[in-house]
Amino acid sequence: MTRRSWAEPWRIKMVEPLPITTREQREKAIVAAGYNTFLLQSDDVYIDLLTDSGTSAMSDHQWAGLMEGDEAYAGSRSFRHLCEAVADVYGYPETIPTHQGRGAEHILSQVLITPGDVIPGNMYFTTTRFHQEHAGGRFVDVIVDEAHDTEALHPFKGNVDLAKLQAVIDEVGAERIPYVSVETNVNMAGGQPMSLANLEATYDLCRRHGILVMLDATRALENAWFIKQREAGYEDWSVADLVRRICSFSDGATVSSKKDNLVNIGGFLAVRDPEIAREARSLLVAFEGLHTYGGMSGRDMEALARGIREMVDGDDHVRARVGQVEYLGDLIHKAGVPIIRPVGGHGVFIDAAKVLAHLPRDEFPAQALTAAVYVDSGVRGMERGIVSAGRDPVTGDHHRPRLELVRLAIPRRVYTQSHMDVVAESIGAVYETREQIRGLRFTYEPDHLRFFQARFEPIA
Ligand SMILES: *Cc1c(COP(=O)(O)O)cnc(C)c1O
Numbered sequence: 001m002t003r004r005s006w007a008e009p010w011r012i013k014m015v016e017p018l019p020i021t022t023r024e025q026r027e028k029a030i031v032a033a034g035y036n037t038f039l040l041q042s043d044d045v046y047i048d049l050l051t052d053s054g055t056s057a058m059s060d061h062q063w064a065g066l067m068e069g070d071e072a073y074a075g076s077r078s079f080r081h082l083c084e085a086v087a088d089v090y091g092y093p094e095t096i097p098t099h100q101g102r103g104a105e106h107i108l109s110q111v112l113i114t115p116g117d118v119i120p121g122n123m124y125f126t127t128t129r130f131h132q133e134h135a136g137g138r139f140v141d142v143i144v145d146e147a148h149d150t151e152a153l154h155p156f157k158g159n160v161d162l163a164k165l166q167a168v169i170d171e172v173g174a175e176r177i178p179y180v181s182v183e184t185n186v187n188m189a190g191g192q193p194m195s196l197a198n199l200e201a202t203y204d205l206c207r208r209h210g211i212l213v214m215l216d217a218t219r220a221l222e223n224a225w226f227i228k229q230r231e232a233g234y235e236d237w238s239v240a241d242l243v244r245r246i247c248s249f250s251d252g253a254t255v256s257s258k259k260d261n262l263v264n265i266g267g268f269l270a271v272r273d274p275e276i277a278r279e280a281r282s283l284l285v286a287f288e289g290l291h292t293y294g295g296m297s298g299r300d301m302e303a304l305a306r307g308i309r310e311m312v313d314g315d316d317h318v319r320a321r322v323g324q325v326e327y328l329g330d331l332i333h334k335a336g337v338p339i340i341r342p343v344g345g346h347g348v349f350i351d352a353a354k355v356l357a358h359l360p361r362d363e364f365p366a367q368a369l370t371a372a373v374y375v376d377s378g379v380r381g382m383e384r385g386i387v388s389a390g391r392d393p394v395t396g397d398h399h400r401p402r403l404e405l406v407r408l409a410i411p412r413r414v415y416t417q418s419h420m421d422v423v424a425e426s427i428g429a430v431y432e433t434r435e436q437i438r439g440l441r442f443t444y445e446p447d448h449l450r451f452f453q454a455r456f457e458p459i460a
Contacts, residue, residue, distance in 0.1 A: 006323060009316035010413060013060065019043050019378075026375045034455025035371045035440055037380045046378030047419050048411070052346045054100075054258035054265055055411035059310060062262065062303040069299025074290060078298040081305035082268070089240070089308050090217065090247045090255075092270035094277035098288050099295025101218055101256025102127040104269035106287060108214060108254055109135040111279045112178040120168045121181035122160045123147055123188050126449075128181060128216060128254075139181075140168050147189040148402045150340045150351050155230040157192035157342075158185060158223070160202045169209055179212035184246060185219035185226070188384075190405075191325075191344025193226035196234065196245060203249035217253035220246050221260040221311050222345030225318045240312035252276065259346070262307035262412060266296050321345075324420060325410050331424035337431045340405070347409035350427065352385060355434055361386055363439025363459060366404045369430070371456075372437050373406070377426035381408045388451040 021029070021044055033039035037050060048055070070077040079097065086095045098104040105128050113119065115136025121128070122143040129139045142164040146154040160182065169177060182202060185193050206213050224242035227234050234242060247253060252271030257263050271277050281291040288295045296304070311317055322345050329343030338351040352366035359365045366385035373379055385404035392399055408423065430437075440456035 006319065008320045008324075008413070009314075010059070018046055020046060021378050023375065026378055030371050030375055034443060035367065035458070036451075036454055036456065037370050037374055037382060038452050039455070040374070040380060044378070045374075045380045047415060047423055048380050049347070049408040049423065050380050050382050052259060052409040052411050053256070054263075055414060056258075056262045056264065056307075057411070057413040058262060058264070058303060058307070059413075061310065062306045065302035065306045066299040069297065069302040071298040074292055076292055076298045076301065078302040078305065079292040082301045082308075085305040085308040086268060086270050089243060089312055090220075090253065090270055091244050092247065092252060092272060094252075094271050094274060096269040096271075096277065096280045096284055096291065097294030097296055097301060098267045098269060098284070100258060100265060100267040101216075101254060102131065102267075103288050103295050104254035104256075104267050105131040105216075106134075107280050107283050108252070108269050109137065110283055111276060112212070112214075113137040114178070116176065117178050118168065118172045118176050119179065119181050120165055120177065122158055122183055122194065123186050125183060125187055125216065128183075132181070137178075142168060142180075143186065143189065147186065147192060150190075150338070150349075150403065153341060155193075155226075155342065156195040156198060157189055158183070158194040159198040160194065162198075162201055162205060165202065165205060169205075169211070174209035174211055177209075177211050179214045179251070180206055181214055181216065182250070183216040183218075184223035185345045187219065187346070189344075190340040190349045191219070191222065191346040192342075193223040193230075193345070195231050196227055196242075196249075197231070199246060199249045212251040213249065215247065215250045215253040216255075217247060217250075218256040218259050219345060220253075220255075221318055222322060225315070225322050226345065228315070238312075239315050239318055243312055257304050257307070260311055261304055262311055263300065263304045266300050266304045268294070321410075321412055324415075324417070327417065328408070328410065328420040328424060331420065332427050335424065335428040335431065337427055340403075347407050349384070349403075350381075350406040350408070351404070352406050353404035355431060356437055358435060359437075359439045361400065361404060362398070363441070364456065365439070366406050367456060368437050368440050368458075369434075370406050371440075372430050373426060376430050377422065379408070379423050379426050381406050383407075383451060387454060390448075390450055 113135035146152040257266035340349040356365035389399035444455040
């Protein structure tokens with residue numbers, strides 16, 4: 001059979017010109033930014049792969065929704081549309097709107113966690129773990145070991161290790177575990193999915209012990225696509241049915257709508273239990289806003305309601321979304337550059353420890369490689385390694401995560417295939433001259449979440 005190309009199920013109606021800079025300008029810009037891509041001005045960035053959070057392009061139907069949003073303080077029609085979309089697409093009867101994902105994590109953690117509790121989860125996410133600990137809980141990682149191995153070609157590197165979970169339950173007792181925090185398409189593992197079989201088994205194990213399962217369903221759509229591709233028996237399912245099926249093995253979910261849901265801001269907590277919903281709403285009015293808008297304007301809720309339906313309106317959107325990420329990953333892999341494989345749902349993760357094997361970890365290879373890629377082409381990625389991991393508060397030494405990565409996160413419906421070609425060519429060019437890249441040292445190290453604002457200089 002001859003190969004037939006697929007393409008994006010949309011065309012471009014409005015364009016946003018991109019800044020084109022010279023190498024000389026970029027060399028100045030990276031020095032001014034202290035070799036930290038978070039400190040670059042977006043006007044100095046050509047292709048921005050810093051994050052896929054809040055960077056999606058909305059459809060004409062969503063933009064029209066902005067005009068039609070109902071800004072009533074109480075009882076907004078747009079809130080009703082949001083609740084209906086969440087109930088239809090995710091299957092949860094109770095929706096609590098928040099300003100973004102971490103707002104939902106905050107409310108959920110405050111409602112369910114008592115100081116001293118333990119919350120097992122499949123790898124941590126920064127804000128999720130923060131709110132669990134802020135509520136007095138302790139997070140314990142129960143993801144499968146393959147998640148930490150960049151080369152293990154496991155189809156479901158996001159799976160919960162049931163033996164690890166059982167061991168935590170045996171050790172601390174089910175009554176100390178208010179819920180298990182299960183993330184779909186695990187972000188920090190590189191956008192790696194879990195299987196439905198694993199999620200169902202996790203849910204069954206928790207039910208036997210009277211423990212709730214709360215999803216971080218931020219990336220449930222991308223996970224659904226991987227299940228369709230990789231898990232026997234689901235080839236013919238629609239992603240709409242698979243998202244519903246995923247959520248059926250849970251008691252509720254927090255969602256950052258800045259990802260799958262195709263909006264620039266927003267999020268929600270959704271649950272089945274009306275009593276949990278009642279407690280959440282009473283906290284919501286103190287921390288976010290009235291229960292019929294949480295942290296969002298009416299127009300934001302309208303665009304979100306439409307984005308939720310649009311993401312599962314046929315499989316073509318997610319096929320193109322994940323297809324574009326895989327396209328870029330394949331190009332970079334074929335250029336011989338070591339990346340996390342299989343390629344995940346939202347970005348390509350380059351193994352900087354391998355690329356810059358001549359640099360010790362304390363000279364921040366991923367930070368240095370991210371800066372070098374920017375100087376080469378104006379492509380902005382992000383460090384996910386020793387700088388992001390921060391310091392151990394007790395010993396004062398760096399945390400040393402096993403993974404030392406440059407993340408290239410792809411915004412949804414924003415860039416074209418030619419942009420991906422440019423990115424891959426730049427990565428290839430930097431890889432050819434990798435031995436010239438020097439290590440970095442701090443000139444300024446913030447006390448908290450240091451990766452956002454740290455400054456560096458090259459080591460002579
Ligand atoms: C982005 C993200 C969050 C946090 O959501 P915000 O909207 O940034 O507050 C939580 N979990 C996952 C998996 C995410 O990707």
